[in-house]
Amino acid sequence: MASELSDADLLSAHVTGDPDAFGLLFARHRDRLWAVALRTCGHPEVAADGLQEGVAAAFRRADSFRGEAAVTTWLHRIVVNACLDRLRAEKVRRAEPLPDDLDEAGRAPRATVGTELDPAEQELVAERRRQVLDALATLPAAQRAAVVLVDMEGYSVAEVAQILECAEGTVKSRCSRGRARLAVLLAPLLGDDDVTTPTRPSGNPPAPPDVGPMTSRGPPAGTATVD
Template sequence: MSATARSDPELVAAHRDGDRTAFDELVRRHGDRLWAVALRTLRHREDAADAVQEALVSAYRRIDGYRGEASVSAWLHRIVVNVCIDRIRRERVRPTVPWPERDVPARGPDPVHELTTRLAVGDALALLPIEQRVAVVLVDVQGYPVAEVAAILQVAPGTVKSRCARGRARLAVLLGHLREVGA
């Protein structure tokens, strides 16, 4: 059976049994989404890369502790989110820098307006409390279902919903000026 045909739990079991390619396949399968969460949470490419690397090293070392209570994806995301939260708590004050997204081409008739909007949203997200920011990034930016985010964050689905609602309300105030510009 090829590595790509195996399920995540099968890859975890294969890794535990000494298959050197199994963990690599998990990284290939989930790495892009882990990176996106880290980048949008930390807002710095270097910090996000370091966080993902630290999280994957941690997952690699602690894979024997994976009990299968949540999906492998949720387990990996939880590790990345924890690393990101730890980094934010260690470095509370960071200068604001543009939110790079060179892989996403500008859309619409006004790329300058779109870039300005993207930067404003990134700046507003950075002002949210970390719990709200992580919930909004996972649900609204990355598109994860609330139940999966609840598993990643190890909280009740209602907690995810309330964090998102509070975060969205705060973003609406912080980004209200964009409605006036676009009107």
């Protein structure tokens, strides 16, 4: 079955003319690509445009894939670059708070078996998410992309260097500057005793608290359409 094929096999099948292969490949990684686009752009409409442009570029340029990195790395590189291009082109500088329903615009939430937050805890989690996303939106686009990919999506520095097509030292520098800025903006949040942050080497500001996955609605309808 096509759904059991590897990412590389699906991409290869697309290149050789399979009309369904690319759609299956995109569906497999749609949620994570949307979450990265949304967190990088900081606004659903801009993220949707960036993701659409990135997916269209990947569709057209599939024959350029040489297997030097994982297909997911290649897809993220194209989508992130499309988002950064969109930010640069539109000179997006959001000063107003992100919309309250931003957390409903991405991935499905992870369910915790046997536990359910009460309304007060749900509101606290939602408020923390808004604070982190608002803070992310203040970072320069390149710093934001590095922090999102390393600290929020869990990619290694080496993988992010491939995605952003820069040196590993550049990724580390962008993350360091971005974390320092976020540490100031999120000082009250990071100071809470019940907030758990990833362990970082001594001397580095803590990474932003995980805002959790985005929710089930996903990217706007039509995002996967390519010409």
